[in-house]
Amino acid sequence: MLKLAAFAASIGLFATAAAEIAPVVTGHASTRLLPEVSAAQPGATLWLALDQTLDPGWHVYWKNPGDSGLPLDLGWRLPAGFSAGEPLYPLPEQIKIGPLANFGHSNAATFLIPISVPESISARTVEIGLKATWLICEEICVPEEGAFSLTIPGAAAAEPHPQGAPIVEAARKTLPAPLDATFVAGSGGLTLEAGLNEDFARAFFFPEADGLIEPSADQDVVQAGGKIRIETKAGFAYNPDALENVKGVLVFETQAGERFGRAIDAGPRRDAGASRAPRPPGGAIEGGFAGFLIAAFFGGMLLNIMPCVFPVLFIKAASLAKGAGASAAIARRDGLLYAAGVLATFAALGGLLLALRAGGEALGWGFHLQSPAVVLFSVYVLFLVGLNLAGVFSVGASLQNVGSAAAAKGGPLSAFATGALAVFVAAPCIGPLLSAPMGAAATLPAASGMAIYLALAAGFALPFTALSTFPRLAGFLPKPGPWMSTFKLVLAFPVFAGAAFFLWVLTEQTGTAGLARALAGGLLLAFAAVMFERSKSGPALSLSRAASIAALALALFGSSGLTVVNVATAKDRSYGGLTAVAFDPETIAELRAAGRGVFVDFTAAWCVTCQVNKLTVLSKRSLAAAFAQEDVVLMSADWTRRDPVITEALAQFGANGVPLYVYYPPAGEPSVLAQPLTEQTIIDVIRNSALRRQS
Amino acid sequence: MMKFAVLLLAASVLAAPAVAGPEIDAPAPAFSAMTASGKSISLADFKGKPVVLEWTNDGCPFVKKHYETGNMQETQTAAKEAGMVWISVISSAPGKQGHADPTRANQLTVERGAKPDFVILDESGEVGRAYDAKTTPHMFLIDADGVLRYDGAIDDQPSANHATVDGASNYVLLAINSVKNGEPVTLKRTKPYGCSVKYGS
Numbered sequence: 021m022l023k024l025a026a027f028a029a030s031i032g033l034f035a036t037a038a039a040e041i042a043p044v045v046t047g048h049a050s051t052r053l054l055p056e057v058s059a060a061q062p063g064a065t066l067w068l069a070l071d072q073t074l075d076p077g078w079h080v081y082w083k084n085p086g087d088s089g090l091p092l093d094l095g096w097r098l099p100a101g102f103s104a105g106e107p108l109y110p111l112p113e114q115i116k117i118g119p120l121a122n123f124g125h126s127n128a129a130t131f132l133i134p135i136s137v138p139e140s141i142s143a144r145t146v147e148i149g150l151k152a153t154w155l156i157c158e159e160i161c162v163p164e165e166g167a168f169s170l171t172i173p174g175a176a177a178a179e180p181h182p183q184g185a186p187i188v189e190a191a192r193k194t195l196p197a198p199l200d201a202t203f204v205a206g207s208g209g210l211t212l213e214a215g216l217n218e219d220f221a222r223a224f225f226f227p228e229a230d231g232l233i234e235p236s237a238d239q240d241v242v243q244a245g246g247k248i249r250i251e252t253k254a255g256f257a258y259n260p261d262a263l264e265n266v267k268g269v270l271v272f273e274t275q276a277g278e279r280f281g282r283a284i285d286a287g288p289r290r291d292a293g294a295s296r297a298p299r300p301p302g303g304a305i306e307g308g309f310a311g312f313l314i315a316a317f318f319g320g321m322l323l324n325i326m327p328c329v330f331p332v333l334f335i336k337a338a339s340l341a342k343g344a345g346a347s348a349a350i351a352r353r354d355g356l357l358y359a360a361g362v363l364a365t366f367a368a369l370g371g372l373l374l375a376l377r378a379g380g381e382a383l384g385w386g387f388h389l390q391s392p393a394v395v396l397f398s399v400y401v402l403f404l405v406g407l408n409l410a411g412v413f414s415v416g417a418s419l420q421n422v423g424s425a426a427a428a429k430g431g432p433l434s435a436f437a438t439g440a441l442a443v444f445v446a447a448p449c450i451g452p453l454l455s456a457p458m459g460a461a462a463t464l465p466a467a468s469g470m471a472i473y474l475a476l477a478a479g480f481a482l483p484f485t486a487l488s489t490f491p492r493l494a495g496f497l498p499k500p501g502p503w504m505s506t507f508k509l510v511l512a513f514p515v516f517a518g519a520a521f522f523l524w525v526l527t528e529q530t531g532t533a534g535l536a537r538a539l540a541g542g543l544l545l546a547f548a549a550v551m552f553e554r555s556k557s558g559p560a561l562s563l564s565r566a567a568s569i570a571a572l573a574l575a576l577f578g579s580s581g582l583t584v585v586n587v588a589t590a591k592d593r594s595y596g597g598l599t600a601v602a603f604d605p606e607t608i609a610e611l612r613a614a615g616r617g618v619f620v621d622f623t624a625a626w627c628v629t630c631q632v633n634k635l636t637v638l639s640k641r642s643l644a645a646a647f648a649q650e651d652v653v654l655m656s657a658d659w660t661r662r663d664p665v666i667t668e669a670l671a672q673f674g675a676n677g678v679p680l681y682v683y684y685p686p687a688g689e690p691s692v693l694a695q696p697l698t699e700q701t702i703i704d705v706i707r708n709s710a711l712r713r714q715s
Numbered sequence: 716m717m718k719f720a721v722l723l724l725a726a727s728v729l730a731a732p733a734v735a736g737p738e739i740d741a742p743a744p745a746f747s748a749m750t751a752s753g754k755s756i757s758l759a760d761f762k763g764k765p766v767v768l769e770w771t772n773d774g775c776p777f778v779k780k781h782y783e784t785g786n787m788q789e790t791q792t793a794a795k796e797a798g799m800v801w802i803s804v805i806s807s808a809p810g811k812q813g814h815a816d817p818t819r820a821n822q823l824t825v826e827r828g829a830k831p832d833f834v835i836l837d838e839s840g841e842v843g844r845a846y847d848a849k850t851t852p853h854m855f856l857i858d859a860d861g862v863l864r865y866d867g868a869i870d871d872q873p874s875a876n877h878a879t880v881d882g883a884s885n886y887v888l889l890a891i892n893s894v895k896n897g898e899p900v901t902l903k904r905t906k907p908y909g910c911s912v913k914y915g916s
Contacts, residue, residue: 088850088911090873118840118914120849155776155875160812161910163776163875230906256904615740615899651740686899 041183044166048075048156053168054184059175060146063139069187070107070131070152078158079126082112084228086235087120090155092131097149101138108132111194111271111281112226114235121236123226130191141174196269196281202289205260207703209233209253212266212286216248220272225250225284227268231257261708263288309468313475316457320479323446354435355488359481361439363474369443370473374466392529395522395626396538400575401441402519403542404549409512413553439481446480528625528660544575593656596639598647603657603666608684615686617652617706622670622680625660630679633697643699650706685709737846739903743855743863744845751820751834758861765799765858765894767887769831770806770843770912772813772851773823776875777909781852782827784880790869790887791830797895803831806843808915813851814838840914850909856890856900865890867905
């Protein structure tokens with residue numbers, strides 16, 4: 021009954037509001053402001069349509085107008101309590117003008133605007149005023165404006181407006197439905213991915229943000245297996261690093277020429293976003309000191325499988341396997357001695373480092389490799405280990421007398437020495453996981469620093485010691501057999517490779533004079549090894565035994581008094597086609613003042629990770645091109661030899677060793693690059709800071 | 716997966732230069748063109764002096780806003796006082812809005828009270844395309860060493876409404892001041908606004 025009364029009332033009111041709404045005619049458009057329903061209902065949303073009919077060939081603009089143009093500008097005059105929401109735009113089209121493109125609407129456009137009506141309306145009639153301005157273009161552009169006013173009753177009941185309802189209805193039908201999508205921010209532009217089963221002939225993505233894509237560029241659309249993938253080209257404001265979400269409309273056109281849209285609010289594709297955020301200086305290890313201890317421990321464990329360490333450990337592991345059936349007690353003793361060797365060596369090196377630091381020396385982890393004598397010593401030891409593995413000579417037990425008392429003879433000392441040796445050779449392989457705790461160790465108070473070194477040592481020693489302490493674990497090792505002598509021979513070669521690597525490091529440090537000495541020493545060692553093996557079958561004081569000892573002594577004597585020479589030349593700093601500038605803080609300041617960015621490669625010849633990164637990432641031609649394009653200077657901070665300036669620079673970033681990669685933008689804070697290093701991270705960091713400066 | 720991601724990244728790096736248009740803080744694209752006074756000039760002629768490039772089209776309402784309010788002329792005066800060369804460029808193709816022959820171009824300069832040192836008649840659009848000039852106005856500033864320092868809008872008011880000139884922040888003036896004082900330009904690239912440049916197809 022009440023309903024009927026309301027209905028009747030609304031018809032009556034409708035009659036008063038039904039006066040035909042006339043369009044505002046401007047130069048190239050005819051525009052009306054129409055309500056969907058005949059009354060403003062308290063507490064409801066009143067939808068209005070700004071409906072434009074445009075002269076043929078003329079267009080108005082979408083909210084992102086593309087290369088030129090302006091979006092619609094609406095100035096409302098509303099009664100108290102009313103408010104207007106953002107207009108909903110019809111589906112845009114790409115309108116090409118010569119080499120440029122606009123996003124807009126031609127022929128006709130209907131913009132839907134929600135007006136929220138307050139719960140209580142005091143006046144009986146509601147007056148809505150609008151001043152709209154729009155830019156309308158064909159070849160030429162004309163700004164136009166129109167003033168609109170709409171008077172409708174405020175009432176609980178409303179009828180569809182005879183003029184407005186069909187227009188709003190039609191416009192609403194074409195509004196894009198939401199579609200789940202993800203994006204991948206590549207360096208050349210954005211790629212959208214979504215699931216879509218509908219057929220279409222063409223598609224184009226219109227982003228809401230200005231400059232995200234190049235408006236005139238064609239987009240690469242692939243549809244397969246219910247998925248679509250749209251590649252766009254980067255626009256002037258595209259910044260892959262800062263992109264958190266991408267909003268816009270995907271507009272499709274069917275073979276029949278029908279258009280439909282999908283609203284996109286895409287987040288980054290999960291697997292693509294993970295590696296992008298640059299880590300803060302000092303690494304991403306949370307939890308402070310305890311975190312560093314844990315990282316050091318696990319990093320130490322990981323070191324065991326590094327190519328620097330593995331062959332050395334294998335010798336011991338092989339002896340364990342041999343002894344598996346023989347003497348658990350001896351194995352346990354060896355395991356503990358090995359751990360002692362590792363801990364003592366780490367403690368000694370760490371202690372020395374901390375002591376020297378206290379004395380004002382600028383040193384970092386791996387510093388012992390900055391001394392050519394230590395490097396030469398490593399060459400000799402590895403060479404001898406290689407000769408041993410290759411079967412040129414043997415010490416103590418041979419594979420033939422497995423488990424004999426002889427196996428234990430060289431035992432206590434050799435187990436301890438293996439631990440020490442493992443630590444020495446592990447230094448070049450200190451991986452990314454360890455750079456943060458090692459850096460922290462060098463800057464924390466001495467006691468905390470030492471704790472970190474010992475945590476590393478404990479982690480490093482654990483696998484082998486566990487293996488030897490619990491014979492059941494050793495049972496998991498493959499059964500000893502003839503294969504071991506083959507495997508031993510095979511392992512000789514990575515060890516020789518290690519020796520060759522240190523030989524190269526030595527040459528970098530000391531030039532060809534050092535190289536000559538090392539080669540002569542190697543020759544003597546080979547001779548000593550052969551003579552030693554021969555002497556084993558002869559009397560205790562044979563000629564061959566004497567020759568062997570003499571050669572060994574000569575080799576060691578020859579290694580003393582090596583001097584570091586500066587042989588750094590442009591050759592050392594060549595990265596593929598690009599030659600790096602030598603590190604110098606003043607040069608960095610000058611280059612930055614001149615508006616150029618500087619990318620610094622903190623490296624050392626003895627650092628394997630550094631060399632791998634240099635070869636596989638930094639020497640890429642495409643990276644050189646990106647550097648040239650972004651006006652970035654590549655600088656090499658070579659820490660092969662001791663260099664307090666570089667040590668200090670490393671310390672600024674909380675690092676205490678190499679590798680470290682830092683980008684100094686022309687202005688603003690330098691950023692430390694996340695490792696593992698990829699070309700993409702470098703380009704991203706450079707572009708990111710360039711765009712930050714622009715905005 | 717990792718490998719695939721690396722390949723994808725590598726492919727996208729190779730696929731396209733990241734940003735269209737001339738590069739900021741890199742040598743500006745060289746050009747040589749005829750001026751309204753019948754002289755041929757090239758960018759290299761002005762080595763040692765900063766150069767402002769202004770894309771213009773006298774029929775464009777956005778250009779009118781800046782000339783009818785005197786804003787463009789003031790900017791031109793500021794550039795000249797800073798010892799810079801001002802070059803207006805008309806890239807409208809024959810028959811399109813804003814196209815000008817030498818007589819009309821010179822007449823426009825007088826009528827508008829404009830103060831350019833040169834007006835380039837670029838009806839082929841060659842200079843416009845080299846700079847990826849998109850709108851009128853679209854402004855560029857090249858320093859004395861020939862390095863592009865600014866590319867974008869004249870100010871922060873994308874509107875043809877004359878009233879928006881008051882209180883607008885003029886990006887070109889900011890760039891002129893920075894280059895004059897030997898400081899880096901802070902805002903190097905903005906989105907130009909206005910009518911599209913009327914290139915021939």
